[in-house]
Amino acid sequence: METIETKPKDYSHILGWGIDADPKNDPTYPIKNRTDRDGVPVEQKGYTWERPSQQPVDIEVLHSNERPNVSAVFGTSVPPSGLSGHIRRFAFRFSESEYGHWLPLLIADRVNVVEGIIDDLKQSRVPNIFAEKGMKADWKYNRQGLLRQALIGVVVTATVFAFLSRKKRPHKA
């Protein structure tokens, strides 16, 4: 660690050294391209544009109240539903600048996990947590860590069990 390397002066061993060097790269604001491109003024068109055609809004889409509309395209992955859906709808009353927006969304995410397990059970599918956590890979590449975790689990369970059964004994006697 104490070896302090000095600046190499010869870069011939580094493929492509300096080929994209740009002494004019002045890290100021990128939207200056709006008025000026490579030093040449460009026509001012303001902040309007011809919008792409609108994707039909045929599912429930929550949209940020910091924009007046739904963007021209949007994802349809998982529309809001159930209790988590109610919480998400509530969150969207607040702007992106408010905790009132983000905290409910995080809570909804956790509620959604429970809903996911209930959905699985309804389809008579017991989630295989071991497989979902990819623990086969631990068995292959992290066996010690896995065994350590398992051991901690066993010790904790045994302790809890011993504690509970000891309390019961005088009761029985």
Add this chain to the structure above:
Amino acid sequence: MLAMNYRGPRRVRIDHKPMPTIKHPEDAIVRVTRSCICGSDLHLYNGNVPDTRVGMTFGHEFIGVVEEIGPEVHKVKVGDQVLVPFNIACGKCTFCQQGLYGNCHESNPQATAVGGIFGYSHTAGGYDGGQAEFVRVPYANFGPTVIPPEMDPDDAVLLTDVVPTGYQAAEMGGIQPGDTVVVFGAGPVGIMAARCAWLFGAGRVIVIDHVDYRLEFVRNYAPCEAYNFKEMDDPVLFIKKITDWLGADVCIDAVGAEAEGSALQTITGRKLLIQAGSATALHWAINSVKKGGIVSIVGVYGPTDNLVPIGNVVNKGITIRANQASVKRLLPRLIEHIQNGILNPKAMITHRVPLEEVAEAYNIFANKLDNCIKPVLIPSAKG
């Protein structure tokens, strides 16, 4: 079709899901031939991105074959092999017109602060991603790019995110010939940022991480100096000492919200979630850069607040430059660099995993098992 299915923090599995369909005249359906897991996916995987809904498919780094096109698609045709930038961009809005394709205003209704991203929570538009056999690709006239015939698909898939992100990290650093550049993070993005810093004429490149096999890799790959922060009492002081006591000209944060190295940041940012991720690397970057220097941030953080020494930014007159990579803007130059043998991204791929084993792949990448740098998922029906 088979697709990755998010069930909750650190729980994912492969499931049968309905085939994606054309929802907009400019959509295409792409049959995925390769997709990657990214450091950004770990923020979702750990449950730290608000509005990550159970049942969603992740994956924003993928390539494939165009299977079907909407009536208004004319830039790609069925059968084309395409790489698909991770950002969903219309190409028309005021931001796209300025080349800010990571900041499109017509691809994400749920949040204005971020453009649409494939498979990246509803906060980034609610799109199912590419860790699946098929995926819906909006704005197919703009985003998808035909892969040059001689290009290795492993290089192509890394062009969808990692290569442009690393390159833009260096570009945003405003590196001047001879500058000392410190890169925090030796994940795929940090490795690429270190490699690209030389292309901008850096005089010295230093990488900081705590995972030895990654440090070893980047030391040879960039090539550069690489140091383990777990072996230092104070990384900022260490950097000051090796940079003539003035600090680096440019610091790059290629770590983001999962940063380790500070108990306070880890507990508040990763366990209690009372800040938008752990800002340890960014904190170090701000404090390690020279006065008047530049901090370039590509590490991803959540949408709320972070603990960073903003007072030092003011007092040191630091410029902060940050963004989601504008993949489409950078592609022509980066394709050229790969074709000319200047960049060799595929060397970072360490794991090829069948899509069916997606849960194991996440575990391996997230926990840095088996010396993993970059895993690629391969659907079995590949063409």
